[in-house]
Amino acid sequence: MKKSLFFMFFALLIFSACSSQPKYTDGKASQKVQGDALTLGLDREDFEKTAEDMIQSLLNDPAFANLNNSNRKVVAIGKIINDTPQRIDTDKLTAKITIALRKSGKFILTTAIAAGGAKDNLSHDVRDLRDNEEFNQNSIAKKGTLLAPNFSLSGKIRQDTVKLYNGKIQTEYFFHLILTDLNSGLAFWEDEKTINKTGKGKSVTW
């Protein structure tokens, strides 16, 4: 009898400890749990999952169905705004997406132009060597060889926090990405993915 009481107490203790872990939910009133979350903040798993979902959404879009290696489009990274209270390296999201885009054969990334400066300055720097006698001038990139981007990938990551009836908090992350045709200024693709987490709000998420 004593043993079973002890066991029950132990189980209760474990259960109460587990319940304090943040959870992924569907974000709806039903609060359907979709697994354990590491923290209420944004972690690597969130970026990987979002990038994966976004890539599928983009590549499955009918607008890009006819693209292949021969008519692939050049994409530049535009402004990805971190509009959350957390310090986030937005490259975590875009790097996964751009790698997948390149692998698909439908797109290729330019590093010569990007919002806030080129991803790789060397394509510009090498052109500064044109009058440098130390370099074989024939090996230096000619004028008019850089390819201008056809599309720019831009977006925003936002965060909202709501207090739930049970005293817990729901942290909602919105990942919004847009692929804009730089020729027409039209958005050829856009999508928003949401991540919802609930947990105790004893402190801030950062």
Place this chain on the structure above:
Amino acid sequence: MKLFYSCFYLFVLFFLSACSNHANVNFFYEKAFINKQCNEGMLALNKAEKDTIYTGLNLASLARVCKDYEKSNTFFDKAEEAYKYDVDLQSDIQKTTKNFSEILLNDTINNYQGYFYERIMLNTYKGLNYMSLGDFKNARVEFNRALYRQDRMKEYFYDYIQKAQEEYQKELKKDKKIYASFQQNLTPIYKQYDNLLDAFNANKNYTNIYATYLSALFFFFDKDYIKAYDLLKEVALSDIKNTQLQKQFQVFEKFTHLKTNFPQQKYIFIVYEDGFSVTKEEFHLTLPFIFNDNLANISVAFAYLKSRNASYKFLQSQGEKTQNLIYFDDIIASEFKTLLPSMVMKTLASSALKTSINLAIANNDSTGFLSFISTVSTILINKADLRMWQALPKSASILMLKNEGLVKIYDNKEKIIFEDELEKDKNYILMIRSFMPNSNIVYKIKEQ
């Protein structure tokens, strides 16, 4: 008996470490801000390892006075981290131990826990520091944090305070006789506080519109015009008689229209931070307590808010005067007033416990020596906690001017305090921090 004496001496030593109420340290920081004490020794990062929130906030402000924005943010980061791990996330056992030591001695035995308004201002100043460094990405994070804390405060603050009060009430009710004498003592204490806090207009919703206003300016400077407009609308609606605010709101509104080209006119947003906000001082009340049916009159120390002098009444430029946006004294008084019942309860509980220890020692000490030491120690630690973030201004006021390439700012007596040339195609924030007349720091922040 030997063990009893050893424990007692240890106890006395522990007591003595709680003898300071930090009034002198507060004054030391105040002087450092006015005199711009920017030497490396003063701003050594390891100083914030002890009592991180109190030291971190004050040294972050001093580094900001010295325009060492990176160091200022490092101190702010330390304080912010301490708010999270040492205050918010501390376990119930830690809280109980802390409470017990505070009741046994006084609040200064533990690290400073800070106030909610301080957290909002911490992120706001961090945001301004990042703007000064030209790092708008991180500035956005900090202003979002300030706004997040503002929302959270509206939602959580009341619950938090209620819970704290209920806990103390529960604790006190355990001894019915002592609780009865507490109840009897509350009236003279609150009466005293009514007089002391009469000068402040304590807000009910604790909203710090200054943080919202500065966030609006940031988002405007970061060309996030819709967000800037929404934030400024919140501020403008809270004070519809403020013509400066309404003027700025109209400018922001122009940027929300569907246009390819925005207005070419650029502006200078003058933000004037005036003087020092309230500081805490100490007063004593002699109150009657009943112990084992005997009446004892005990002197109890409480903290109260004391307002300080303004610097310049207003600043002026291009024939216009700055217009008041917020009184920090009122924001601080609001939180202080809300925390007052739990603070009073804790002080009373502390005094009662210390006196009962003294009485117990007196009853068991035939020599009278221990009793004497114990009484002296109690007198020494009968101090209120006066720690505060000393650098906040008394009030903040604003003025918007057209950027014509040159700015001249005058004080209320028409004496020039700042003159500079500006790039005409940029918006600017000119923040004038004046601790007292002729002790000013001007922060010039340019749109990217």
